[in-house]
Each structure stands twice: as structure tokens, then as C-alpha cells.
Amino acid sequence: MAGFFSKLKEGLTKTRQNFVEKVEEVFTGRKKIDEELYEELEEVLIRSDVGVNTSFELVERLRKEVKQRKLSDPNELTAVLQELIAELLGEESSLTFAKQGPTIILVVGVNGVGKTTTIGKLANWLKRDGKRVIMAAGDTFRAAAIDQLEVWGERSGVEVIKQREGADPAAVAYDAVQAAKSRNVDVVIVDTAGRLHNKVNLMEELRKVKRVMDREIPGAPHEVLLVLDATTGQNALQQAKLFQEVAGVTGIVLTKLDGTAKGGVVLGIQGETHIPVKWIGIGEGMEDLRPFVPEDFASALFGTSQKV
Amino acid sequence: MFQGLSEKLQETFKRLKGKGKLKEADVSEAMREVRVALLEADVNFKVVKDFVAKVKERSIGQEVLESLSPAQHVIKIVHEEMIELMGGATGKILIASKPPTVIMLIGLQGAGKTTHAAKLANMLKKQGKHPLLVACDIYRPAAIKQLQVLGDQLKVPVFSMGQDNPRDIAKASIVHANQNGQDVVIIDTAGRLHINEELMGELRDIKSSVKPHEILLVVDAMTGQDAVNVAESFHSDLGLDGVILTKLDGDTRGGAALSIKAVTGCTIKFVGIGEKMDAIESFHPDRMASRILGMGDVLTLIEKA
């Protein structure tokens, strides 16, 4: 068995090594900047789920920079491309809080991306930050979704507002907002059931949840966070567009970056929707949430960063 | 983008007058468009490379069918090759000669394992079997409860031993099944990363203790370029018997289907098409090929030709 283990490990590190080496080869193994180099860069981007169009555009911009800056050393290119990517991703962006009264955060996304887990982590983060937080079990549909959130509530010592399974999510949202108003709470984070963006009825339900919140506290929700799974390919673009249209997304949480997927699709999303990425998920534990740092993400795309 | 593909191909071939044979230059141009379409559908970069090379080779020199334009003819070849690649036995759980048949579901976090364990139980129950669901996810908050709720809905018993060792739970479940006349055991496992050595070891332990007849990898149809890494790791580590592709009720092209089959050779047995307990179907390579290409209408026309 031992042999089998080490063989497997070898196999895996080889995959990763191959990838990193391959990327480094692109830049360092060459004497000059040529067509092949650009092609390989494009390949690296596509393999990180950046998408064909965005990859092409980025490489085009890189060409321009090379001309303008009169670069000739391939070694200088990684940094330039990372700069371009970070630029595309914009400034670091944090949560928006209500000017006064409780801040309502609504969390949305397709099935299984990590909404409930992210809420558990975020509640913990904000509580540590000295905020009074409650969570609302707005997923009344999925089996044991309420129980799942309650476990997170126990972990971080955060109260959960809930109704029974099958209840109207808008009614739960109403309860949550009421609780926030009457109990002097700083932040309410509302969970929702996973829903595919092409399901009209379920998307309509989200609109209703938002309407109820806005009626009780004008301007609420103050943040609508769309959770995206980094393993997702180009469909994430569609997710971002439709959730933005229906729910007015204000920020993205990119989860599961502890895997081997790179989540490059957020570059294309940036280009098309300008929704900032605000947080990343890097594991299943309570501490595995980090603010999104564009520069770190850009370098992680090229496998050169240890940070993500 | 994809209506785009057929339009672009028509465009590409507009300059081509008459029929005759497909020439290399024309085919190359068409292949550039096909390549982009496949990549946009999340087919893995390397798989696309190999696939396009193969299609190109087959296309050059072919006599264009009387009823088709050259563009349509190339698409026809692409489509056929895809079906060929994704084909093979589908949609069956092999029932062991000596019960219980043991099925184990594995995969990344949130892929749909628990839901599909229950869907499979439902399907097999309708076929006259007596399934037992086994809760081996001891990590995810309320994972056991989730399986119990689904089991209750379906009136299928659920075997659990709290946060005990998953290997022991799996082993005890077989004894339990034998004692209670349950002829199919479906083991739900915790979601895990393919690079998590410790948790992959746990799966190997379960495997060696219960010797499953079917180890099925559950994969989210929305998965991007990483699908091949994931499938390859799980396959080399556990030896997969098949794949369940979930969440196909979305609007993803689902290129992962092509990638996974190409890289592991494992057939996709079932697809998940919703959250409800009856939202499971056998896999159809032809439908999947049309979906990846995103040209249902064009293809229907071509198929008639």
C-alpha cells in the first residue's frame, strides 16, 4: 500500500509541477518574445477557465504593452500580464454597510456552490470584527438546509432565524429583518436555496425576497453576494449576468479555490458585469474565508503564488 | 456564441462553390471555429486539441454529401465523432449475482452525491429492489440529516452511525443489509478534493472494506477545464465504474462530459436534471453532443440528410 500511496503522490505533484514548469518555460525558457510565446500564454489562460475571448483580449493587450514599453525579455512578461489581469479585476472591494441601522446581506447562487458554508464563515468573520450578527435560514427547500445553517450557528455562536421546512422564503426574510430592527443587530446574513439561473420561477422568488426586505428597510438588502464555485467553467458568466439582472448582485464570493481549479472565469465576468469579487473561499472550515486580493489572484493564475 | 458556430461555418464555406471534396485549407478554417466552440463549451484544452486533429484528418478529402453544404458536412462529422467518443454502455446499474449490490458515490464538494444517492435508491426501488442508503459523510454539517430526510421522503431506510469511522460504517451497513433483506447498498460519501491525500485514503479504505460493485463519480455538469484533473485523480486512485453528470437542467453546454470520457474512458451512466427525486435519466451521447455544440436545430436538419 505504501508504494501505491507514494506513487499517487508522485503522480499528483507531477501534474502540478508540469503545470508550473510549463508556465515558467513559457517565460524563462526563451530568448525572445515570439508568436509561440503568446500562443502558450493564451493556452495557460484558457486552461485556467479564463475563456477564449477574454484570453485573446488579454494577450492582445499584452502585445500592445510589449510594444509600448519596448520589452524584449520574456522574463518580464509574467509581471506585465499579471498587472493587466489585476487591473481588469479592479480595486480591492469590501462589504458595504448600511449608513445606519442593520445591514442586510442576501446570499444567492446556483446549487452546491457554497452559499451556506460562506455564510457560516462570514458570520464568524464579522462577529470577530465586533459586529452583532444573525443568520437567516432562507433555504426552506433543500433537505436539512436549516439544520446545516444551525450547525454553523452553533460553531460561531451566532443566532439563526428560521421557520419550518417548506415555509415561504420571503416570510423568513421578513422575520429576519424584523429581528434585526428589534434586537439592535448590526448585520443579518440571509441564506437562500440554490437555484439555477435559467429557472424563471425560482428567480422570481428571489425578487420577492428582495421586495420584502426593501419594504421593511428601504435600501435593503445592502449587499447581494453571488457565490460562484471556482471549479465552474464558462457557465459562471451566465450565472453572473442573470443573477445580476434579477437580484442586483453587488459582489462575488469565489469558493473552492483550495482545489486545482483556478476560477479564471471571473476575469470574463469582470469584463462584462463589473461586479467586484469580494471574498474567496479556501476550504470547508470556519476560518477558510479571505478578502479577495486582485494581485494575489492574478499571480495564482500562473501558479507562482503560495498565497491562495 | 453557438448559433455563432453554424453561422461562422456557413460563412467560412460560402466562398466554397459547388460540392466536390473537402480540402485541407477549408477544413482547417472550419476547425478553428469548432475549436473555439468546444473551448467555450468547457471541453478541456488538450481534449479539444486531440479531438480537432482527429476530425480534421477524417474530414479532408471526403466527398461532400449531395444534400449538405460543406459546412454542414463538417458539422456532421464533428457530431458523429463526438457521439462515438462519448458512447458505450449507459444507464444501467449492474446487479450483483449475490446481494447486496454495493454502490459508492464519490466526488468533489457540492457535486450532488447525496441527492443522487437518494435518486438512485428511488429508481432502484421502483425497479423492485430494496435499497439501503448509507450515511458515510461524517464531516459536512447535517449531511446525515440530509440523507435521512430524503430517505424518509422515499421510504427508503437510511443506515448511519453518527461520526464513526466511514470505513466501519460502510462495513456495518453490509451486515445490516444482509440481516434486513436489503439487496442494494448505496453509500454516500463526503465531498472532497482530489488532492486531499488523507480523504482520498479514506475512500480507498471504504473501497477495500466493502468492495463496491459500482464506484460512481458524481460530477457537476458546469465544471470547467479542471474536470479532467478531478476525474483522472479519482479514477487512478479508486478505479471508477462510471460517472453521474449532474445539474444538466441548467444551461451549461456541459463540455466536461466529453473531457471526462476522453481522459478516463469511463462511461457516463446517468444524468441529473433537477433537484427532485425523479430527476435522473440515462445518458444519451447524441443529445449530449448536440448540447455541447449548441446547435440542436442545425443538427436535426443534418441528421435527416
Ligand SMILES: Nc1nc2c(ncn2[C@@H]2O[C@H](COP(=O)(O)OP(=O)(O)OP(=O)(O)O)[C@@H](O)[C@H]2O)c(=O)[nH]1
Ligand atoms: N474545498 C472547499 N469546499 C467548500 C468551500 N466552500 C464550501 N465548500 C463545500 O461545498 C459543499 C457545498 O457547500 P454549501 O455551503 O452547502 O453550498 P450551498 O451553495 O449552500 O448549497 P445548496 O444550498 O445545496 O445550493 C459543502 O461540502 C461545503 O463544505 C471551499 O471554499 N472549499
Ligand SMILES: Nc1nc2c(ncn2[C@@H]2O[C@H](COP(=O)(O)OP(=O)(O)OP(=O)(O)O)[C@@H](O)[C@H]2O)c(=O)[nH]1
Ligand atoms: N438543479 C439541480 N440541482 C441539483 C442536482 N443534483 C443535485 N442538485 C442540488 O445541488 C446541491 C448539492 O447537492 P448535494 O447532493 O448536497 O451534493 P453533495 O455532492 O452531496 O455535496 P457535499 O456532500 O457537500 O459534497 C443541492 O442543492 C441539490 O439539491 C441536479 O441534477 N439539478
Ligand SMILES: [Mg+2]
Ligand atoms: Mg445552502
Ligand SMILES: [Mg+2]
Ligand atoms: Mg453530500
